[in-house]
Amino acid sequence: MAADAARAHGTGRTALVFSGQGNQWPGMGQGLIAHEPSARAVLEEADAVLRPATGWSLLGELAASQEESRLEDPAVLQPTLVALQIALARLLAERGVVADVFVGHSLGEIAAAAAAGALDLADALRLARLRGELMRRAVGTGRTALLGVDAETAAALIARHGGGADIAAWNAPGSTLVAGEAATVRAMVDELAAQEVFGRLLPGDIAFHSRFLEPLREEFAAAAPGIRPRATTATLVSTVTGEVVEGPALDHAYWADNLRRPVRFVQAVDTLVDLGCRTFVEVGAHPTLSPSLTECCTARGVDPLVLPTLRRGEGEQENVLRTVWELRRTGAARTHGAGKVRFLAAAGTEAPRIALRGRAAQFAAGVTATAMTALETAGGATAPADPERRSVSVDWDTTEDLAPAEASVVAGPVAPGAATVAAYGRTTGSGWTRLLTARHEAPAPADAGPPDLAELTGRCTTPRTVADTAADTAWHAGDEVLVRLRRGIAPGRRSALDVAFRITAAVLGAHAPLSARGIEPYDTEAGPRWVHIARTGDGTATTTVMAEDGGPLLRIARSAWRDRTPGGSPTEEAPSAARQDTEEKVDPSTLAAADPATRVALLTERVRRVAAAALRTTVDRIPAQRPLSKLGMDSVMGLELRRTLEADFGVEIGLVRILRGATAADLAADIADGLAPQPTPGTTHDQREPGHGPGLPDLDDPADIERLLADLDALSPEEVDSLLGRLAGDAAGEI
Incomplete structure (x- = not known):
C-alpha cells in the first residue's frame, strides 16, 4: 500500500499505540482510581x-510506596501494566475517542488486542500473568x-563482536534494540560510546526477544492453549509480523512468538x-x-500528531x-456529542458558588441533549430497537454542580459498541466531573402518552x-400544573429539553435532577408553547412539552429531583412550602x-420568607x-426576590445590594425607609423597564452584552441592576 499523499500532513486516522514495559512508576493509576469510575471499575475487576x-492484590500494588513496590518483579509488573492500559483504553472510549x-x-500487544x-479482560490478564x-x-x-543506529548497522556490530546477540526490536529507522x-x-x-553514538544498557539481566528465550517460548505455548481469541472490532496491527492481524490468529502459539520474536515496530x-494513520495516542x-513514532513517520514523509x-x-x-481535548481541537479523532453550554455569571460574587437555580436545571438539559446526541451518533448497540420511539433514560452520577461559567461537555460510549453513554463536564479552573449516564430503553406504554391540551385547559x-x-402564565389543579410559555422560544429538541427541565424545577421548587426516565422527543419543527407537570405521590414528576396547538414535542415519563443540598433527596415539600412562604404577606x-x-x-x-422561596429552601x-x-x-x-418585594411594598430594591452582601434585616430596613417618606410633589417614579436604565446602551448586539459582562466592575450599581434585569428578561431565549 502506498501512503496517501493528500493526507500526509493531515490528522488522518487515529491509532492507539500500547507501550511495553519499562515506563512504570510507583503510584501510577492512583489518580484514575480516585477520579475516574470507569477506569477504577476495570482495575477492580482486574484485581x-x-x-x-x-x-x-493489583490495587494494593498500585497503591504501594516506592519502598514497598514489587513492580521490579515481572510477574507483578506485566499484568499490572496490561490492566492499567486496558483501563486507559476504556477511559478514552468513554471520553468519546474512537x-x-x-x-x-511487545507486552503492550496484549492490551492492544483486548482494546481491539x-x-x-480475563484472557488478557492470564496471558500477561503467564x-x-x-x-x-x-x-x-x-x-x-538500545542503540542509536539502524538495524543494518546493529547487525554488523553483532557480527563484529562474535554474533552472541540478536536484533530484539526495530524501534525506529535510527533506533534498534539488541539482546x-x-x-x-x-x-x-x-564501541558506540567511543564513537559518541548513543547506546544504553537497559536495566535487568534478561535478553528480551532473542534466541535465549527460545525454551520459554515453548513453555508459553504449552501453558496458554485455553486462550479464546475473537474477531476484532477494529483493525489490529501486529508487531510480531508488522502487518494487520485477524483476531482468531491470536492463539497461544502467536503469543509465544510475541515473547520470543523481535518486535517489528518500524514495520x-x-x-x-499506509492505512492512513496520522494521529497516534501512546497508551501507557x-x-x-x-x-520512535515521530521518527518512523518522518522517514515516510508524514508529520504525525503524537499524544x-x-x-x-x-x-x-x-x-x-x-489529550482528549487536543484530539477534539484538531479534529484528529471523532468524539461523540461534544458541545458547550453557556452560562452568565452573576455580578458581585465573592467566592465560587454552585450553579444558579434554574440554570442548574438548564445545564442539566444541555448535558442531557449532548448525551442523547451521543447515543444517536454512536450507532451499533446504542441504536433504539424502534427508531420511531426514541426513549432515553439518564441518571446523574454526581450531586456536585459546576460553577456559573462556560462549561465544556463531552459524551461518548462507556466502551466501544456499548449501549450506555457517559457525559463529563468541566469549567475553567475546575476538574472533570462525570455528570450523567444515558441509555436507550423501551418507551412508556401507549396509554401513558401525552395529555390532551383541551382537557388540561379545562381542568x-x-x-x-x-x-x-x-x-408567561400558569394554572394548576391538584398535583397538575399547566404553564404557558413566552413566545419566541426556538424550536428543536434542545429547546424542548431546556424548558422541560427548567419549568419542572420551578414547579417542584427543586434544584437539579437525580434521574429522568423515558425521555421521548417527537419529530416536529414547532416551538415550545405549553408545559404540563404532573406530580406523583413518590415525589417524581411527569413532564410534557407541547406546541401552540397542543401537539407533543417532548415527554419525560418520570423525573426525580433534589434540592440545593448536595446529595439531597427528591424534593417533595419544597413547592408547597415555597407557595406558603410567598402567600403569607404582611x-x-x-x-x-x-x-x-x-x-x-x-x-x-417577610424578606426571609420570600428569600427562602427564591432559594427553594425553608425559612x-x-x-x-x-x-x-x-x-x-x-x-x-435576586431578581425573583426583588420583584416579589417590590410588588408587595412598591419600594425599589437594588439587585446589586442583594448580590453584594445585604442581609434580610438590611433589606427590611431599606423597605421600612422607603415606606416612610412620600414622594415630594412634582416627582415621579422611574417607570422604565429593566434593561433600559440611564447610561446603558441597547443590548441588541451580543458583543455589547459580552463587553458589559466583562466590565461589570466599571458599571454603576444602577447600570448593573439594569443589565442583569435585561438579561433575566431575555433568559427564555438562551436555549
Whole structure:
C-alpha cells in the first residue's frame, strides 16, 4: 500500500499505540482510581481476576510506596501494566475517542488486542500473568541495550563482536534494540560510546526477544492453549509480523512468538501510515514510544500528531483529558456529542458558588441533549430497537454542580459498541466531573402518552406563579400544573429539553435532577408553547412539552429531583412550602400601626420568607443577619426576590445590594425607609423597564452584552441592576 499523499500532513486516522514495559512508576493509576469510575471499575475487576491466581492484590500494588513496590518483579509488573492500559483504553472510549487502528509494542500487544476486541479482560490478564511468571526465569539470560543506529548497522556490530546477540526490536529507522550475551551487548555499547553514538544498557539481566528465550517460548505455548481469541472490532496491527492481524490468529502459539520474536515496530508503523494513520495516542504509564513514532513517520514523509495518556508523577486525569481535548481541537479523532453550554455569571460574587437555580436545571438539559446526541451518533448497540420511539433514560452520577461559567461537555460510549453513554463536564479552573449516564430503553406504554391540551385547559383553572423567565402564565389543579410559555422560544429538541427541565424545577421548587426516565422527543419543527407537570405521590414528576396547538414535542415519563443540598433527596415539600412562604404577606394596616422596631421585625420575616422561596429552601435556613449572597442568592434568584418585594411594598430594591452582601434585616430596613417618606410633589417614579436604565446602551448586539459582562466592575450599581434585569428578561431565549 502506498501512503496517501493528500493526507500526509493531515490528522488522518487515529491509532492507539500500547507501550511495553519499562515506563512504570510507583503510584501510577492512583489518580484514575480516585477520579475516574470507569477506569477504577476495570482495575477492580482486574484485581478480582488476578488475586485468586496470584495471591497478590493489583490495587494494593498500585497503591504501594516506592519502598514497598514489587513492580521490579515481572510477574507483578506485566499484568499490572496490561490492566492499567486496558483501563486507559476504556477511559478514552468513554471520553468519546474512537480509534481506527490498534497496535502494541511487545507486552503492550496484549492490551492492544483486548482494546481491539480480540481478548476479554480475563484472557488478557492470564496471558500477561503467564508471560510475567516465565520472565522470572529469564533473569540471567543476558542483557538488552538500545542503540542509536539502524538495524543494518546493529547487525554488523553483532557480527563484529562474535554474533552472541540478536536484533530484539526495530524501534525506529535510527533506533534498534539488541539482546544477547552480556559481554557481547556491553561491547557493542562501548564501541558506540567511543564513537559518541548513543547506546544504553537497559536495566535487568534478561535478553528480551532473542534466541535465549527460545525454551520459554515453548513453555508459553504449552501453558496458554485455553486462550479464546475473537474477531476484532477494529483493525489490529501486529508487531510480531508488522502487518494487520485477524483476531482468531491470536492463539497461544502467536503469543509465544510475541515473547520470543523481535518486535517489528518500524514495520508496524509503516503499515499504520499506509492505512492512513496520522494521529497516534501512546497508551501507557509514561510516553516512551513517542520519539520512535515521530521518527518512523518522518522517514515516510508524514508529520504525525503524537499524544500521551499518562506522564510519570503528573495528574493522571488531567493528562488524559488534555489529550482528549487536543484530539477534539484538531479534529484528529471523532468524539461523540461534544458541545458547550453557556452560562452568565452573576455580578458581585465573592467566592465560587454552585450553579444558579434554574440554570442548574438548564445545564442539566444541555448535558442531557449532548448525551442523547451521543447515543444517536454512536450507532451499533446504542441504536433504539424502534427508531420511531426514541426513549432515553439518564441518571446523574454526581450531586456536585459546576460553577456559573462556560462549561465544556463531552459524551461518548462507556466502551466501544456499548449501549450506555457517559457525559463529563468541566469549567475553567475546575476538574472533570462525570455528570450523567444515558441509555436507550423501551418507551412508556401507549396509554401513558401525552395529555390532551383541551382537557388540561379545562381542568387547570386556578392561577399560580411559576418562577422562571420562560413562563408567561400558569394554572394548576391538584398535583397538575399547566404553564404557558413566552413566545419566541426556538424550536428543536434542545429547546424542548431546556424548558422541560427548567419549568419542572420551578414547579417542584427543586434544584437539579437525580434521574429522568423515558425521555421521548417527537419529530416536529414547532416551538415550545405549553408545559404540563404532573406530580406523583413518590415525589417524581411527569413532564410534557407541547406546541401552540397542543401537539407533543417532548415527554419525560418520570423525573426525580433534589434540592440545593448536595446529595439531597427528591424534593417533595419544597413547592408547597415555597407557595406558603410567598402567600403569607404582611398586612399593610399592621405595618402602618406598628412602631418602627416592630415594622422592621415584620418586614424582616417577610424578606426571609420570600428569600427562602427564591432559594427553594425553608425559612429557618435564612438567618436575618447573614448576607443572602452567602446563602447562595444569585442574580436570577435576586431578581425573583426583588420583584416579589417590590410588588408587595412598591419600594425599589437594588439587585446589586442583594448580590453584594445585604442581609434580610438590611433589606427590611431599606423597605421600612422607603415606606416612610412620600414622594415630594412634582416627582415621579422611574417607570422604565429593566434593561433600559440611564447610561446603558441597547443590548441588541451580543458583543455589547459580552463587553458589559466583562466590565461589570466599571458599571454603576444602577447600570448593573439594569443589565442583569435585561438579561433575566431575555433568559427564555438562551436555549
